Amino acid sequence: MEMIMNDMLLTNNTVIPLAKQKVRKRKRFIVCIKKPENKTVSSNSIKQSITIEKSQIDRQGRKSVFRNDAYLKVTGRAKYVDDLKTDQMAHCVPVYSDYVHARIDRINTRTCENAKGVIRVITAKDIPGASTYGQINMDYHMLADDKIRFNGDVVALVVAESRELAKSAAGLIKIEATELPAIFNPEEALAAEPIHDNMKSNLVNHYKIRKGNTESAFEYSDYVVEKTFNTTFVEHAYLETEGALCIPKPDGKMIVYGSMQHPFNTRKWVAAILGVKLSQVEIIGCSMGGGFGGKDDTAAIVCARTALAAKLIKRPVKMIYDREWSMRESYKRCPYKLQYKIGLSKVGHILAVQCKFIVDSGAYTSTVPWLTFRSIVHCCGPYKIANLKADIYSFATNNVFTGAFRGFGSPQINFAIEQMIDICAEKAGIDCIEFRRLNMLRQNSETITGQILRRHKVSIGEVLEKVVKTIGFKNKFKKCSFGKDQDEQYGIGLAMSYRGVSLGAEGSDFCSCIINGQFDGSIILETGIHENGQGAESAMILVLAECLGVNKARIRYAIPSTSHIPDGGPTVASRGTLVGSAAVTLAVKNLKRIMSKVLSDKLDCKPREVRFKNDHLFGKTDDIYISWDEAVKLMHQKHKYPFAFGHFKAPKIHWDEKTGMGDPYFTYNYNCQAVELTVNSKTGEIRLINIVAAHDIGKIVNHGMLEGQIYGGIAQGIGMTLTEEIIIKDGRIQNLNFNKYKVPKAVNIPEINPIIVENRDPDSPFGAKGIGESALEIIAPAIANAVYNATGKRYFSLPIKIQKTK
Amino acid sequence: MDTILINNKEEFIYKRHIDRSLLDYLRVDLNLTGTKNGCGIGACGACVVLVDFKPYRSCVTKLSKVIGKNILTIEGLENSDGTLHPIQQAFIDAGAVQCGFCTPGMILTTYAFLLKNNQPGIEQIKKAFNASICRCTGYKQIIDAVQIASVTIKKKNISVYN
Numbered sequence: 001m002e003m004i005m006n007d008m009l010l011t012n013n014t015v016i017p018l019a020k021q022k023v024r025k026r027k028r029f030i031v032c033i034k035k036p037e038n039k040t041v042s043s044n045s046i047k048q049s050i051t052i053e054k055s056q057i058d059r060q061g062r063k064s065v066f067r068n069d070a071y072l073k074v075t076g077r078a079k080y081v082d083d084l085k086t087d088q089m090a091h092c093v094p095v096y097s098d099y100v101h102a103r104i105d106r107i108n109t110r111t112c113e114n115a116k117g118v119i120r121v122i123t124a125k126d127i128p129g130a131s132t133y134g135q136i137n138m139d140y141h142m143l144a145d146d147k148i149r150f151n152g153d154v155v156a157l158v159v160a161e162s163r164e165l166a167k168s169a170a171g172l173i174k175i176e177a178t179e180l181p182a183i184f185n186p187e188e189a190l191a192a193e194p195i196h197d198n199m200k201s202n203l204v205n206h207y208k209i210r211k212g213n214t215e216s217a218f219e220y221s222d223y224v225v226e227k228t229f230n231t232t233f234v235e236h237a238y239l240e241t242e243g244a245l246c247i248p249k250p251d252g253k254m255i256v257y258g259s260m261q262h263p264f265n266t267r268k269w270v271a272a273i274l275g276v277k278l279s280q281v282e283i284i285g286c287s288m289g290g291g292f293g294g295k296d297d298t299a300a301i302v303c304a305r306t307a308l309a310a311k312l313i314k315r316p317v318k319m320i321y322d323r324e325w326s327m328r329e330s331y332k333r334c335p336y337k338l339q340y341k342i343g344l345s346k347v348g349h350i351l352a353v354q355c356k357f358i359v360d361s362g363a364y365t366s367t368v369p370w371l372t373f374r375s376i377v378h379c380c381g382p383y384k385i386a387n388l389k390a391d392i393y394s395f396a397t398n399n400v401f402t403g404a405f406r407g408f409g410s411p412q413i414n415f416a417i418e419q420m421i422d423i424c425a426e427k428a429g430i431d432c433i434e435f436r437r438l439n440m441l442r443q444n445s446e447t448i449t450g451q452i453l454r455r456h457k458v459s460i461g462e463v464l465e466k467v468v469k470t471i472g473f474k475n476k477f478k479k480c481s482f483g484k485d486q487d488e489q490y491g492i493g494l495a496m497s498y499r500g501v502s503l504g505a506e507g508s509d510f511c512s513c514i515i516n517g518q519f520d521g522s523i524i525l526e527t528g529i530h531e532n533g534q535g536a537e538s539a540m541i542l543v544l545a546e547c548l549g550v551n552k553a554r555i556r557y558a559i560p561s562t563s564h565i566p567d568g569g570p571t572v573a574s575r576g577t578l579v580g581s582a583a584v585t586l587a588v589k590n591l592k593r594i595m596s597k598v599l600s601d602k603l604d605c606k607p608r609e610v611r612f613k614n615d616h617l618f619g620k621t622d623d624i625y626i627s628w629d630e631a632v633k634l635m636h637q638k639h640k641y642p643f644a645f646g647h648f649k650a651p652k653i654h655w656d657e658k659t660g661m662g663d664p665y666f667t668y669n670y671n672c673q674a675v676e677l678t679v680n681s682k683t684g685e686i687r688l689i690n691i692v693a694a695h696d697i698g699k700i701v702n703h704g705m706l707e708g709q710i711y712g713g714i715a716q717g718i719g720m721t722l723t724e725e726i727i728i729k730d731g732r733i734q735n736l737n738f739n740k741y742k743v744p745k746a747v748n749i750p751e752i753n754p755i756i757v758e759n760r761d762p763d764s765p766f767g768a769k770g771i772g773e774s775a776l777e778i779i780a781p782a783i784a785n786a787v788y789n790a791t792g793k794r795y796f797s798l799p800i801k802i803q804k805t806k
Numbered sequence: 807m808d809t810i811l812i813n814n815k816e817e818f819i820y821k822r823h824i825d826r827s828l829l830d831y832l833r834v835d836l837n838l839t840g841t842k843n844g845c846g847i848g849a850c851g852a853c854v855v856l857v858d859f860k861p862y863r864s865c866v867t868k869l870s871k872v873i874g875k876n877i878l879t880i881e882g883l884e885n886s887d888g889t890l891h892p893i894q895q896a897f898i899d900a901g902a903v904q905c906g907f908c909t910p911g912m913i914l915t916t917y918a919f920l921l922k923n924n925q926p927g928i929e930q931i932k933k934a935f936n937a938s939i940c941r942c943t944g945y946k947q948i949i950d951a952v953q954i955a956s957v958t959i960k961k962k963n964i965s966v967y968n
Contacts, residue, residue: 069906074894074895074897074903076838079839083839238907323847533942712941715943715944737847745938746936
């Protein structure tokens with residue numbers, strides 16, 4: 001058998017294949033009628049084709065999966081930025097110093113400049129445009145000029161004929177600096193000298209919520225529970241590091257290929273450092289090896305520095321980060337200290353919550369104010385709380401800077417609040433599921449910010465019940481070890497959340513789409529969202545195919561360029577599917593209007609009566625139709641373009657920074673996950689057995705990819721909970737590569753059972769919400785609760801490290 | 807002159823290339839960019855290629871160590887008529903591809919693994935990926951792909967002998 005297997009597998013390498021391997025043909029909808037000659041011909045075959053198409057559209061319960069780039073990726077043909085090459089290309093590398101906080105006295109570049117192959121050494125004084133930039137506070141120094149603020153600050157760039165020569169010359173740069181006292185604990189930051197000269201103090205931001213009267217509510221409480229939790233720095237660990245290839249054009253334009261999840265933001269950074277207008281910079285997409293929120297600022301900065309080098313030497317320049325540079329310099333998940341005080345009535349109602357969070361922003365602001373906004377408006381989880389006093393403070397320190405990471409301020413909050421809920425339930429003597437049912441948000445409930453949840457379906461109860469039933473929580477809970485003295489302790493735990501979808505009041509939320517019908521019936525699609533690896537392009541193709549009633553094989557997603565389509569905002573905040581599908585839906589509406597107006601005569605009906613389905617346009621009845629091919633041809637012949645633009649603007653929302661009140665998001669999704677595990681009391685090893693995850697995501701677009709988001713999000717959450725931690729010693733990161741920084745491997749991931757709940761959102765034109773971040777944000781507290789139910793010990797810090805009892 | 811067989815094509819090795827890593831040789835000198843560099847220290851598996859049908863982490867393998875050997879990279883996996891290998895097709899069908907950066911290494915690791923195990927269980931498959939990192943998929947659909955591929959390959963064998 002093994003021999004045959006060998007031959008079978010070797011067919012590609014040997015001359016004599018045993019069996020010809022054919023590409024398994026994907027089921028494809030084929031129009032049965034080639035070209036209806038007469039539009040009034042009735043045909044059974046076209047009706048038949050309609051049923052085939054319907055069964056494809058109806059994906060309920062069926063696991064279809066589609067990726068427009070899968071073929072390229074399984075054959076190695078997909079081009080990531082490091083796979084691109086161009087003539088005359090030079091290579092650039094960053095130069096770091098060993099300092100953590102210091103005033104730069106002198107940068108000696110002479111020896112380096114004279115080294116073999118070196119074309120140019122660049123320092124901050126060479127920057128023609130802005131030397132600092134940022135999305136909120138302009139505090140990021142693209143190259144350190146006066147000071148070094150953290151160990152990942154780049155002091156110079158070395159450009160050379162090859163990457164090897166640039167790397168070996170980089171060590172020749174001498175940095176003389178005067179060390180300054182460094183701050184590593186955000187709680188000491190307020191009293192310390194400001195890290196940034198233009199800041200009054202190290203306080204980056206403070207948000208608060210005041211609701212009801214917590215003082216008297218605590219007085220009336222029968223029980224009061226107070227606990228403190230801590231989370232840590234976590235690395236995104238996208239498998240492809242940051243990189244860019246920048247090509248200066250004779251007309252002054254700078255072309256940038258890069259690995260980034262926010263091309264429009266990157267364009268701002270590049271234009272700023274070069275001191276040119278946005279129109280002079282064009283960011284062109286290429287395949288991207290993961291982002292998870294991490295390829296925003298740092299990725300943009302790498303592109304900006306590379307563009308600077310290209311501009312100065314007037315040649316194409318490529319810069320690809322080593323893993324160690326990426327982990328040293330790129331921002332991390334924010335560490336939080338979370339203090340909670342919860343007051344309960346005897347029967348288990350939550351009467352009051354008081355909480356305070358301290359966040360380490362690191363050396364730069366990045367997106368921390370937006371992130372802490374998300375934290376504070378979600379700080380009580382999906383529960384009804386009448387009396388709340390909440391404060392969140394973030395501080396600048398000399399640690400690596402922190403910012404966006406899948407979950408964006410929610411995973412830290414959920415780790416604390418969902419454990420608090422279990423602690424409170426136990427205190428009140430109520431089962432943890434019953435306690436959740438008692439306090440959770442319902443239809444028309446008011447959130448902690450005073451928002452009434454009336455427009456969309458509040459499905460927190462639905463996802464909770466589905467998980468409880470599927471995993472068999474009640475019976476399994478009884479079997480938990482609760483700290484019993486045994487080698488293998490068993491536990492089950494659960495957590496749930498609601499999550500504001502898209503940017504919310506933190507940013508302006510819009511996205512656009514261009515549909516460009518071609519003469520031969522093919523369609524070019526473009527949207528303002530970005531393919532990070534999650535399958536955004538595939539989702540947009542599916543949405544267009546469904547809304548326009550055409551075969552998806554017609555559609556090609558255009559190579560995205562910031563010069564073609566308006567800024568669609570960042571592809572973050574689980575917003576890609578929501579805002580992208582919305583823009584596509586609205587563009588389709590416009591396209592249908594344009595085409596119906598021109599073609600309704602031909603279809604013997606009024607423009608509004610034209611129907612688009614099964615690759616055809618139909619009149620009042622199915623007997624009158626023209627094919628899509630014919631329709632676009634007619635459009636072109638009549639000099640009317642089958643071309644449409646659509647843009648989606650999220651419904652109006654508001655949040656008052658002073659009171660913390662308002663409607664911070666226009667819709668929410670609902671999530672619940674439960675986990676079974678065992679803890680080996682001798683070794684301290686936690687073995688996950690089974691996870692059930694229910695998510696209300698609005699509407700399924702691409703079933704297989706949706707499940708992929710759930711599996712992948714949970715896997716990252718497991719890493720954050722059990723193994724992942726950036727270890728910083730005196731401001732210097734100790735684990736700069738995957739030999740010491742442990743991301744989960746296949747053996748660490750248990751069986752995962754995803755349950756998809758579809759409640760179409762009325763404010764999302766396509767009905768879809770999003771999944772990316774919800775999948776990750778509650779597995780940590782679910783595991784922590786299960787560990788407690790197994791060992792009888794509560795773990796208040798991430799990652800969870802079991803204290804061995806024997 | 808020393809030679810090496812890469813995807814069934816004989817390559818002559820220049821002396822100036824001999825100290826390179828196999829990864830750099832493939833990517834920089836031969837422009838075979840399907841093999842990826844994730845960590846540079848052999849800890850992530852993105853750079854896996856097959857050397858005499860065994861998985862090697864090409865970023866920590868010196869070119870001098872594989873002279874005269876038979877190398878298979880992701881570019882060599884398709885049939886000459888352009889159709890996909892059953893493992894590649896299985897990765898597509900199972901939805902095992904997201905960002906795709908680990909995919910070439912995962913597919914070649916699967917190839918070597920299925921040579922040894924034609925009816926693998928889930929735990930065996932998981933262990934086969936002990937030196938491989940995927941940050942996107944949570945591995946579930948990759949494991950599905952390996953199982954689909956093993957079934958396809960077995961089925962085709964049966965048909966050959968019928």
